[in-house]
Amino acid sequence: DFALKPTVPANPACSTDPGRPCRHPLTNEAENQRLLAHELTVKGRFDGIVPVLKRIAGQQHEADFVERAQAIARADLGFELPAGILGDAWIANLDMRALYGECVMRTVRLMAEEARTANPQQNVDEVVAFFLDSGYHAVDISPCSDGRLKGLVRYVLRLPDGAVRSRKAYAGAMFDVDANVKRWIETELMRYREGRPVAADAGTRYLKVVVYHWSSSDPTHEGCAAHGSNVTDAAEAGLARLREFRQAIENSFCCGASVDTLLIGVDTDTDAIKVHVPDADGEMSLYRAVYNLELYRATVNDDASSARLKVYQAIQAASAVTGWGAGKGEPHEGMRRLIATLLINNLSQIEYVCGNWGGRYPDIGHNERFISVGDGFEEFQVRNLAYFAHLHTVEEGASDLDVGIRIFSKLNVLHGLPVPVAIHFRYDSRVPGCRERTMERCRRVRAAIEIRYAELSRSGLLVCGMTVQDKRPGSPLEAVEANGASVLRSER
Amino acid sequence: DFALKPTVPANPACSTDPGRPCRHPLTNEAENQRLLAHELTVKGRFDGIVPVLKRIAGQQHEADFVERAQAIARADLGFELPAGILGDAWIANLDMRALYGECVMRTVRLMAEEARTANPQQNVDEVVAFFLDSGYHAVDISPCSDGRLKGLVRYVLRLPDGAVRSRKAYAGAMFDVDANVKRWIETELMRYREGRPVAADAGTRYLKVVVYHWSSSDPTHEGCAAHGSNVTDAAEAGLARLREFRQAIENSFCCGASVDTLLIGVDTDTDAIKVHVPDADGEMSLYRAVYNLELYRATVNDDASSARLKVYQAIQAASAVTGWGAGKGEPHEGMRRLIATLLINNLSQIEYVCGNWGGRYPDIGHNERFISVGDGFEEFQVRNLAYFAHLHTVEEGASDLDVGIRIFSKLNVLHGLPVPVAIHFRYDSRVPGCRERTMERCRRVRAAIEIRYAELSRSGLLVCGMTVQDKRPGSPLEAVEANGASVLRSER
Ligand SMILES: [Zn+2]
Ligand SMILES: [Zn+2]
Ligand SMILES: [Zn+2]
Ligand SMILES: [Zn+2]
Numbered sequence: 016d017f018a019l020k021p022t023v024p025a026n027p028a029c030s031t032d033p034g035r036p037c038r039h040p041l042t043n044e045a046e047n048q049r050l051l052a053h054e055l056t057v058k059g060r061f062d063g064i065v066p067v068l069k070r071i072a073g074q075q076h077e078a079d080f081v082e083r084a085q086a087i088a089r090a091d092l093g094f095e096l097p098a099g100i101l102g103d104a105w106i107a108n109l110d111m112r113a114l115y116g117e118c119v120m121r122t123v124r125l126m127a128e129e130a131r132t133a134n135p136q137q138n139v140d141e142v143v144a145f146f147l148d149s150g151y152h153a154v155d156i157s158p159c160s161d162g163r164l165k166g167l168v169r170y171v172l173r174l175p176d177g178a179v180r181s182r183k184a185y186a187g188a189m190f191d192v193d194a195n196v197k198r199w200i201e202t203e204l205m206r207y208r209e210g211r212p213v214a215a216d217a218g219t220r221y222l223k224v225v226v227y228h229w230s231s232s233d234p235t236h237e238g239c240a241a242h243g244s245n246v247t248d249a250a251e252a253g254l255a256r257l258r259e260f261r262q263a264i265e266n267s268f269c270c271g272a273s274v275d276t277l278l279i280g281v282d283t284d285t286d287a288i289k290v291h292v293p294d295a296d297g298e299m300s301l302y303r304a305v306y307n308l309e310l311y312r313a314t315v316n317d318d319a320s321s322a323r324l325k326v327y328q329a330i331q332a333a334s335a336v337t338g339w340g341a342g343k344g345e346p347h348e349g350m351r352r353l354i355a356t357l358l359i360n361n362l363s364q365i366e367y368v369c370g371n372w373g374g375r376y377p378d379i380g381h382n383e384r385f386i387s388v389g390d391g392f393e394e395f396q397v398r399n400l401a402y403f404a405h406l407h408t409v410e411e412g413a414s415d416l417d418v419g420i421r422i423f424s425k426l427n428v429l430h431g432l433p434v435p436v437a438i439h440f441r442y443d444s445r446v447p448g449c450r451e452r453t454m455e456r457c458r459r460v461r462a463a464i465e466i467r468y469a470e471l472s473r474s475g476l477l478v479c480g481m482t483v484q485d486k487r488p489g490s491p492l493e494a495v496e497a498n499g500a501s502v503l504r505s506e507r
Numbered sequence: 508d509f510a511l512k513p514t515v516p517a518n519p520a521c522s523t524d525p526g527r528p529c530r531h532p533l534t535n536e537a538e539n540q541r542l543l544a545h546e547l548t549v550k551g552r553f554d555g556i557v558p559v560l561k562r563i564a565g566q567q568h569e570a571d572f573v574e575r576a577q578a579i580a581r582a583d584l585g586f587e588l589p590a591g592i593l594g595d596a597w598i599a600n601l602d603m604r605a606l607y608g609e610c611v612m613r614t615v616r617l618m619a620e621e622a623r624t625a626n627p628q629q630n631v632d633e634v635v636a637f638f639l640d641s642g643y644h645a646v647d648i649s650p651c652s653d654g655r656l657k658g659l660v661r662y663v664l665r666l667p668d669g670a671v672r673s674r675k676a677y678a679g680a681m682f683d684v685d686a687n688v689k690r691w692i693e694t695e696l697m698r699y700r701e702g703r704p705v706a707a708d709a710g711t712r713y714l715k716v717v718v719y720h721w722s723s724s725d726p727t728h729e730g731c732a733a734h735g736s737n738v739t740d741a742a743e744a745g746l747a748r749l750r751e752f753r754q755a756i757e758n759s760f761c762c763g764a765s766v767d768t769l770l771i772g773v774d775t776d777t778d779a780i781k782v783h784v785p786d787a788d789g790e791m792s793l794y795r796a797v798y799n800l801e802l803y804r805a806t807v808n809d810d811a812s813s814a815r816l817k818v819y820q821a822i823q824a825a826s827a828v829t830g831w832g833a834g835k836g837e838p839h840e841g842m843r844r845l846i847a848t849l850l851i852n853n854l855s856q857i858e859y860v861c862g863n864w865g866g867r868y869p870d871i872g873h874n875e876r877f878i879s880v881g882d883g884f885e886e887f888q889v890r891n892l893a894y895f896a897h898l899h900t901v902e903e904g905a906s907d908l909d910v911g912i913r914i915f916s917k918l919n920v921l922h923g924l925p926v927p928v929a930i931h932f933r934y935d936s937r938v939p940g941c942r943e944r945t946m947e948r949c950r951r952v953r954a955a956i957e958i959r960y961a962e963l964s965r966s967g968l969l970v971c972g973m974t975v976q977d978k979r980p981g982s983p984l985e986a987v988e989a990n991g992a993s994v995l996r997s998e999r
Contacts, residue, residue, distance in 0.1 A: 192938060193938065193941060197689060200693055200696050201689075203696050203700065207695075207700065208695065208699065208707075209760075215700075258939075259938075262939050263938040263939060266937035266939075267938060269700075269701055270701065407900075407903075408899075408903055409902060410901060410902040411951070443685075445755065445758035445759045446685065446688065446751075446754075446759060447684070447755060447758075449685060459902060460902075463902055
């Protein structure tokens with residue numbers, strides 16, 4: 016079911032010369048190989064769960080079943096299975112749903128742990144310095160919750176995790192303006208009190224980026240679910256939300272307070288971005304943008320310096336557009352450099368998709384492995400790995416969560432597999448009691464999820480795992496115990 | 508049922524000379540009269556609802572019932588009743604529960620409107636200047652949600668509403684440390700960016716006050732429900748929370764960031780306060796305090812200047828206490844002046860209770876008229892008027908709300924009357940879309956309440972009203988429509 020539609024050309028980026036392997040002068044091939052290895056490892060781990068469980072299920076009536084099962088799990092999954100579930104198999108059949116859910120949760124924790132200990136030191140300082148150089152002391156990105164954007168920062172934009180102030184995802188990229196104003200306030204205070212990352216009088220700005228998405232192969236079905244797969248709606252809504260945020264800052268704070276904003280679209284089939292170029296006033300238009308897939312095609316046969324020049328010319332050309340998309344001049348130099356860098360970074364990702372997947376992902380639709388709820392895992396930045404609903408309470412985040420459950424009803428429930436929900440919140444170890452309150456929040460959100468999706472939960476088709484993690488970079492994941500049985504499971 | 512227990516002395520403050528009317532040299536008699544008029548008006552309006560509805564009910568089978576009912580309501584309640592409920596009376600009986608709930612909600616709005624337009628300009632600037640003079644650029648008070656503390660700021664402490672940065676109430680005064688850190692950050696940024704209310708280098712501090720309570724007449728039953736009516740538990744928990752907050756600020760922010768903290772107890776029978784005097788390090792003890800009822804008794808026969816001297820001496824004596832309550836020296840001069848002012852202010856309130864209620868309220872227990880949910884009404888600062896649960900979502904605030912519902916099960920449901928819940932949130936008109944999102948929050952919270960207390964709601968024993976209000980001082984209340992029928996009521 017991953018077959019491409021026959022009408023879709025196979026390799027949109029380099030279709031000008033289909034025989035030759037793509038090799039753009041500005042791409043980072045070594046990084047592409049590292050990222051591929053990472054993606055294959057992470058997805059391989061998750062995709063290995065079902066085959067392993069099938070093998071184990073086949074042996075459930077052997078005398079030494081528990082030992083056999085644990086030996087297989089240790090060897091092929093990297094962890095042991097819950098003894099309780101295995102031990103109960105002789106009574107009824109093996110509870111495959113519970114086992115599957117447990118395996119997904121343990122794989123999440125295992126992968127996070129490996130990422131934490133094995134990740135090479137990323138060039139965070141370098142990128143932060145580049146942002147500052149471009150006039151930005153903070154870059155805050157809100158993508159859509161859609162799992163196909165889960166690799167946005169690390170893959171699509173090629174930025175180190177640590178360099179981005181925040182990347183909370185919301186269905187349809189409809190970020191919470193009020194919460195964002197609070198985050199802006201925190202960032203500002205840091206500049207004033209502690210001069211971090213630069214002093215308040217350095218003339219730098221806060222940059223808010225919204226990322227919407229569409230599917231070039233199947234635009235009316237595989238686009239953004241929150242906007243009915245209508246890319247114009249998605250982009251317009253993102254633009255409106257950015258304007259609201261900027262206005263909120265300008266209206267609420269005196270002394271010329273403002274923020275810069277940037278709207279970016281991603282074609283989730285090719286990972287090519289479209290950057291909406293702000294004008295001299297910071298205003299954007301749906302009709303004034305640089306589409307990076309075209310830029311890739313136009314520069315793939317150039318040498319590095321003329322390719323780089325064409326990137327800047329493309330930004331210039333966008334600024335000079337007339338008619339619908341006409342704006343008031345070019346953005347400031349820092350913004351131009353930032354856009355150029357994002358475009359160049361993304362050329363590597365276009366080539367990554369070209370070289371590894373023939374220019375278009377085999378899974379153009381949803382293919383997430385779990386739902387990530389809460390603050391999300393920094394350790395996972397892999398496309399289609401997780402549907403990510405950033406929320407603090409189910410009461411406020413219910414609609415984002417509903418979209419995720421709807422996706423997994425098709426992906427999992429239809430095949431008898433439970434929806435794995437990984438609830439994860441970060442805490443601040445410097446604040447007394449914060450860890451305990453955060454664990455309490457995990458349990459409260461879990462209970463609310465089990466009540467909202469009571470029918471799934473009762474039939475074992477919803478499995479929640481809970482973890483917390485200190486906010487300091489590099490902190491380990493800590494599993495949260497459920498405090499007794501789950502709210503509804505006990506009624507089974 | 509308001510009769511005092513026979514063992515309780517009638518007038519604890521001035522029992523030394525029961526024949527003479529109380530007249531303390533430091534009290535503000537004119538203000539006492541103004542406050543009494545306000546309390547009687549507000550409570551009278553609410554207490555008038557049931558008699559009026561009884562009269563109206565007696566006429567429901569008259570031919571011109573609707574006109575008669577509206578005439579009575581206009582004359583005695585100040586507003587018209589919902590035509591729908593009256594018009595349906597000929598079919599079944601008059602829906603008294605719905606009518607009662609509606610009357611409470613309209614009275615809330617009417618009273619708020621009157622308070623807004625009629626309130627004389629309070630001495631906010633004067634008090635803010637006094638706080639600054641004492642070294643505080645912000646005073647933030649968290650009392651218990653208990654309705655008997657609803658008059659805390661205006662009556663018990665005699666402070667103008669506008670002078671206090673925040674007074675969000677939580678069951679047991681167990682305020683949200685994380686949310687309070689965010690509020691501190693906002694306050695700090697204002698100082699740094701705008702020099703409001705003073706510049707950041709002025710050397711002033713943020714003062715966090717926690718107010719617990721007890722009942723001197725019936726300490727084991729009418730104390731703080733959230734702490735099992737155990738005053739030591741209540742005070743200790745408040746102290747612990749204050750320490751957590753201070754530590755959170757000190758640990759999370761560098762450059763000597765800190766806050767001052769103050770623990771105050773209120774005897775809800777007499778409104779006399781007990782102030783726990785910090786030592787030179789800002790530390791407090793349950794066993795180092797000034798109890799203002801004793802101070803009242805000790806100074807009621809003095810002249811003004813010797814009474815004032817005794818107030819300062821009482822603070823000094825507390826600081827000098829040895830044994831369990833021993834601390835490390837006296838607090839800084841600003842704190843001493845602040846405590847003295849609060850004690851002197853509270854002398855007026857002790858006399859208010861003495862003069863008007865014989866030294867002890869007739870309703871020493873719960874006697875709230877409605878539950879206030881959300882941000883609370885600034886307009887209402889009257890003892891026992893409302894149980895106030897500050898919350899943003901029912902998911903997080905459920906336990907505070909449960910306490911309120913339990914109180915009203917006895918006050919109202921037992922007598923067949925519904926629990927009136929006034930949901931009220933403030934919005935920031937400078938932030939685009941904030942008003943609409945806040946109205947949406949009202950509806951979301953209402954739906955969550957109706958689901959949590961489904962049985963009450965279904966039988967008409969829970970009536971919710973919703974209002975929003977701009978954050979700017981003096982803004983009107985705006986009623987929020989329910990967007991169709993309530994979630995569960997339609998199932999009836
Ligand atoms: Zn989307
Ligand atoms: Zn290619
Ligand atoms: Zn209480
Ligand atoms: Zn008296």
